[in-house]
Every structure is written in structure tokens, then in C-alpha cells.
Amino acid sequence: MVASGAVGAVELAQAFLRRIAEHDPGLGCFLIVDEPGALAAAAAVDAARARGQALPALAGVPVALKDIFVTQGIETTCASRILRGWIPPYEGTPSARLRAAGAVLLGKLNLDEFAMGSSNENSSRGAVRNPWDKSCVPGGSSGGSAAAVAAGLCAAALGTDTGGSIRQPAALCGVSGLKPTYGRVSRYGVVAFASSLDQVGPLCRSAEDAALVLESIAGHDPKDATSIPEPVPRYRDFVGAGVRGLRIGVPKEYFAAGIEPEVERAVRDAIAELGAQGAQLVDISLPHTDYGIAAYYVLATAEASSNLARYDGVRHGPRAPAAGGLTEMYERTRAEGFGAEVKRRIMLGTYVLRSGYYEAYYGKAQQVRTLIRADFERAFAGCDAIVAPTSPVAAWKLGERVDDPLAMYLADVFTVAVNLAGLPAMSIPCGFRRGLPIGVQIIGRPLAESTLFQVAGAYQAATDWHARRPPLA
């Protein structure tokens, strides 16, 4: 993945920029392409190499960022009208670390507005299309990130995952997407959705690539009080370590009704492959799985309603004209600036926090969160990793679920519990359902990203699902 000198960084950046120009108009992944910035960063890598300097880990690697990462001097909107035109005066930590590692930033990627959605249809800048079938959704909310990696428009992308927003689009687009342990990657300069759940991670073409990117962005940051101080391992060393002797838990609740038969078969085949490689398969139970969605959507919307109170037409973005004073200005700016799903979640979060309902919803959901964490703790007493489907279904048609938000929420059934428990988890490709990718999810103990790379690396060494590419017209 790292340009070794066989190809120049400028040459590589130009090749990706040409692919973006050719294929992105039909996909809608990029909100901004920063051609001058990309070429300048690439030229700096080439110059350093010409001088004989040692190159950092990601030197010359063309990457792109979900447009929820704050980038100094480059418009950052979260695909929302309410941040239109915002040019941040500072740089967030994840993007700064990518740049410091030599990566070449091609541009900013589409998403569900403020990362709220599972289909990338909640974007004020238009939906993203799935490169495997342009009539289908790419998943969300990091839909632009997953689709861009799948279509070869960037070598790697960063996304964020609050309830599945890296893993689910990775599954639906056939790429490898990792949500690290809560706190493993700094959230400084990442626009907040639900602060107790949000985490940054890579979407790449393989587990090995994801290991290199995570090594570059993980680690303590004094600017994020929730960032974890533990040192960052050399994750790449675990990709080839194999799974012999590893105990892999298979949770029965993740193969329940509602899962597509092709998805179940592909995931069970993947588990069998790990067994064939010497992993010990263990049946486990996560008994509170069925309560995950309800607890998650109480907590995530409550936190969102608070985080999004800051968008008020005073400090950034457009302001709606209002003759009636400050309150009317707030109400009109926010009504015009937020899309339907963001409004829905702000309302829901405000409702569950409301005096009189707080204990019944928010307090209760926090208790259920404890039970879900305890489920995982018990399970990990008997296994080293858990393997299960990422999404119960492959990609669906654009427009199919937009009028039924509850149905859209229910599709997150296999991803939200991991966020509630703060665990690391990764989705990697494991097959197809009528031409659309299927993802298998690997869940680890806190800070056990290395185990995820072991499992994913072993699987990808024996299979080629992750190497398949969509035929782009």
C-alpha cells in the first residue's frame, strides 16, 4: 500500500484524481475534491524521497475523510445545510495525524447528515450510490467513505461509528471497516453526534491496510479527555499471526429471525473457515441483544439533542432572516438548516430527557447499557473474539425505507451493542447476495484491536472476497 518508490506520489495522486473525475459523478461520494492540496502534499512526499529522507508510514497514500472531520481551511459541513460554507479555523487530531504520517488528502466524503442514518440518504448534498449496484444504498452513515474505497476512488478513508456507521457501510460496500475501542482514537476535531458512543476508524481494502492506518491515528491526545493513554501496538504484526488456538464465540442471538438466508450462510461459512484454520468455536449467548436498539436510540438521540444545540446561526453557517428577535432567529435557522432525520432525532432526544420522562427512558436505557456490557463481559470470559453478521441484510434499494425511520433503526440491530459496550469491532467482506456484498463482524475485548487483525488477517489470507472490485461502467 505504501508507495515504495515504484510510483511517484504525484503520479499516484493524479491517477486517483482522474478516477474520481471519471467515476464519482455517478456515485456521489465526494463533497469536496481538494486537487491543489492533494498535489502539493504529494509533491512534498516526492521531494522528501528525492532528498533521501526516511518516509513515514503512509507516505503518498491517497486518502479521503468523511466530512465530519474538521479540516483547517477546507469547508466542513457534515452534509448539513446548517454548516454550509464553514471553513474551520483549526485542524482535528485524526486528520492531522494522517497528514503527519504522509497521507495525501484527496477530499471530503459524503455522509448522512451529522452521521445520523444507515443509508446515506439523509444528506443535504444528495444520496451516495452503492458501487456494486447504483440503484442501491451504500449503507451509512459513512456511506461516502465505504463507497469511495470500494470504487477505488481513494486507498483508505476515515469514518466515524456511533451505532455501526463504519461497519455497516463497510459490509454493504464490501470493504474492511474498523471501529476501535471507545477512546482509542482522539475525537478532537470530529463533529460530535453522541459523545459517549462516537469513535473514529478506518475503512480500507484489507485488514492489513486498516492496521497501518490505525497505527497512524490511534493513541493518546491531551485535547480529548476520553482518549486512552495505553500505548499503540504494531497492529500490522498481528495480521499474519493466525487464529490457531483462538476461541471464537458465536452468539445465537445474532442469527435470529430477520436475517437474510444468504447472509446467514455466508457468515456461517466464514466461521467454519476460521474453525478449519484451528480456531476453537464456542457457542455463546448475549441475552440482552434484543434491547440494544431501544437503549441505543434513547441514549444516542439524547446526547445528540444536547450536542446539536450549538447550531444556532450565531457563530457559523447561514442565518435565517427573522424580524421577531433572537428566539425566532434560532427557530428559523434550525428549521431551515437541519434535515428531517436530524430534526427527528433532536426531538426524540429532547423528549426522552424531558422532566417526568427522564427516568422511564434515559435512566432506564443507561441501566440496560450496563446489562449489555455485562453480556459481553460474561461472553469474553469464555472466548477471545466474537464473530457474527454485521448487518442482517445486504444493501437495499434507494428510497425503499426512507419513509419508515423505525424500520431503518432496526437494521442496526447487530452493530449498536458494540458501541454501548465501547468495544472494538471490524466488518470484513465474506460473500455476496445476488451481486451485493455481505459483511462478517469480529468483536473484541476492550483494546483488543490486535485480536481483530489476527482474525481478519487469517480470513483474508485464505479468501479473496475483500479483493473483489465492483465493475464500474
Place this chain on the structure above:
Amino acid sequence: MSITRREVWEIARLCRLALTEAELALYERQLGDILGYMEKLRGLDTTGVVPTTHAVPLCAPLRDDEAVAPLSREPVLAAAPRVRDGAFEVPRIVGGEDP
């Protein structure tokens, strides 16, 4: 638990969202569906269960007491829709008429 149109209107005010009648009707139905689904939480006995606020134990670390340069005012104000005399400008909230 269902939600009434009046409650949706009240919530919208609390959220500082000016909603149309059509939006109020839509959210009455959709929030009702979602809150109805969340009712399942009530079926779980959580007596004595300690609530989780964060998955990772948190402390409030203190940084060293060293002066750091804040963002300069110019690029921050450049992002605002209206500024005056080096400050964010908002509609008048105390006394008098808007200028």
C-alpha cells in the same frame, strides 16, 4: 406511550425548531411509532442495576498549567454570518428596537 400533537409542538419549541403543520403531523406519527418501540425497555427488570454513562471509566484529567495560544479572532469571526466591532452580532434581546 403515544405522543400528542401538543407535546410535539412543545418539544419543537424546546428544541428551537420552527416546524410546519405538516411536520408536526409527521413527527406525531413517527415519534409515536419509535417511542412505542422503546416501550420494550419497560419490560426488563433493572432493579438495582447501576446505570452506565460511559463504557470506559472516565476521570477528568488536568493539563499542566501552561499558557497556550488560543485561536485568533479573525478566522473565527470570518465563519460567522454577522459580525460587528469584532464580535458576533445577534438580534437585540434586551430593550429597544433592532437597529
